[in-house]
Amino acid sequence: MPKPAQTPAQFTPSQLEDFYREMVFLRHFEEKCNFAYRQGKAGGYLHVYIGMEPLVVGWLNVIKKGYDYVITAYRDHGHALVLGSDPVAVMAEIMGRSGGLSRGKGGSMHLYDIGRNFYGGWGIVGGHTALGGGLAFAAKYRGEDRVTLCYLGDGAANAGVFYETLNMCGLWDLPIIFIIENNEFAMGTRLEYHAADPELHKRGYPFGIKHERVDGMDLLQTLSDAERIVDWVRKEQKPYLVEVMTYRFAGHGAADNDQSLYRTAKEVDQAKKRDPIHLFEEYLVKNKVATKEKLEAIDAELEERVEQIYEEADASPMPEAGEVYEHVYTDMTPEEGH
Numbered sequence: 001m002p003k004p005a006q007t008p009a010q011f012t013p014s015q016l017e018d019f020y021r022e023m024v025f026l027r028h029f030e031e032k033c034n035f036a037y038r039q040g041k042a043g044g045y046l047h048v049y050i051g052m053e054p055l056v057v058g059w060l061n062v063i064k065k066g067y068d069y070v071i072t073a074y075r076d077h078g079h080a081l082v083l084g085s086d087p088v089a090v091m092a093e094i095m096g097r098s099g100g101l102s103r104g105k106g107g108s109m110h111l112y113d114i115g116r117n118f119y120g121g122w123g124i125v126g127g128h129t130a131l132g133g134g135l136a137f138a139a140k141y142r143g144e145d146r147v148t149l150c151y152l153g154d155g156a157a158n159a160g161v162f163y164e165t166l167n168m169c170g171l172w173d174l175p176i177i178f179i180i181e182n183n184e185f186a187m188g189t190r191l192e193y194h195a196a197d198p199e200l201h202k203r204g205y206p207f208g209i210k211h212e213r214v215d216g217m218d219l220l221q222t223l224s225d226a227e228r229i230v231d232w233v234r235k236e237q238k239p240y241l242v243e244v245m246t247y248r249f250a251g252h253g254a255a256d257n258d259q260s261l262y263r264t265a266k267e268v269d270q271a272k273k274r275d276p277i278h279l280f281e282e283y284l285v286k287n288k289v290a291t292k293e294k295l296e297a298i299d300a301e302l303e304e305r306v307e308q309i310y311e312e313a314d315a316s317p318m319p320e321a322g323e324v325y326e327h328v329y330t331d332m333t334p335e336e337g338h
Helices: 013-038 077-083 087-094 128-141 160-172 200-207 219-236 265-272 276-286 292-314
Strands: 069-072 118-121 148-153 176-182 210-215 240-245
Touching: 013 077, 013 087, 013 219, 013 276, 013 292, 069 077, 069 128, 077 087, 077 118, 087 292, 118 128, 128 148, 128 160, 128 176, 160 200, 176 200, 176 219, 200 210, 200 240, 210 219, 219 240, 219 276, 276 292
Parallel strands: 069 118, 069 148, 148 176, 176 240, 210 240
Antiparallel strands: none
C-alpha cells in the first residue's frame, strides 16, 4: 500500500528541517508526558501520539493555521503543539496546573486553544465528529472558505453519531475533512475484530463523500496527500474522508501495560522499521539536506528543551480550590444546589 514519496520541490531545506524538528519535539514531549504520568503528576488519563507524528506535522502544515478549524478526540497533544500553542501551557494542562490551556481542569484529553481555532480535545468516542460538522456548517453559512479537519480513531469510525454526521455533511456539502487515524487498534481490539469492513475509507461511499486510504508513516507522502486534499475541499466546498494508515508504538493509554494481549513484540518491531522519524532522517541525510551529526544535535537540543518545559510546568501552581466551579457548563454548586 505505501507509495514512494514525491520529491518535495515546494519545500526549502529550512522548511524540511522545521518539519523534522516538529516530529522530534513531539516524540520527546510525548515520552515526557508518559514520565509525568508514571510520577503521578498527570491526573485522569493520558494518550500519546508516538509513531503517528506525520498525521499532525503533515496535515497541519498545509492548512491556514489560526484560520481553518481543527478538532480531534483524546489523543490531542500534537495538534495543539503543531498549531502553535504554548508548550508549557500544554504540559501544564496535562499536569493539572492553573496555567494550562484549559486552566488545569481538562487534563490530557481536553486541550483547547480558541486563539488557534483548535476546538479540542474530546473524550467521548466519536461524539466530537458532530461538533466538527457544526464547525464546517458555520464556515459555509458565513460564506467563508475555511476548511475543518476532524480527526477520529478507527474505533470511532463505528460510532452511530459519525454516520449521522457523514449524512448531513454529504447532504449539505460541508467543507470538512474526516481523518480516520487507523492505527490498527481500538484500545486493545484489533481492527478486524470490530469493523465488518476494515477498509474504513469506504464509510464515505453511501453518503456521496469522496474518500481514499493513504500512508501516514511517510511524512513527505503525507504532506503531498494533505495539500492535494485540503486544496480540493477548499475549492469545491465539499466533504472528504481519508483513512490514514498509521501505527501507534505506545499502548492505547498510559495505563495500557499489557499490550501482549492484542499484539506481539515481533509485530511492533516490524512496524518500527517504518518509524516516521527514522524514515525522514534517512531522506534528509540521503538528499544532503542535513548530516547525521546535525540531526543528532537537533535531537539532543529538543530533548533538553522538553526537559525545561516539564520543569517549568511542574513548578507552576495548581488551581485554587475556589475555582472548581468556574468556566464549567453548570451553574450548580453541589453543596448548595442551583
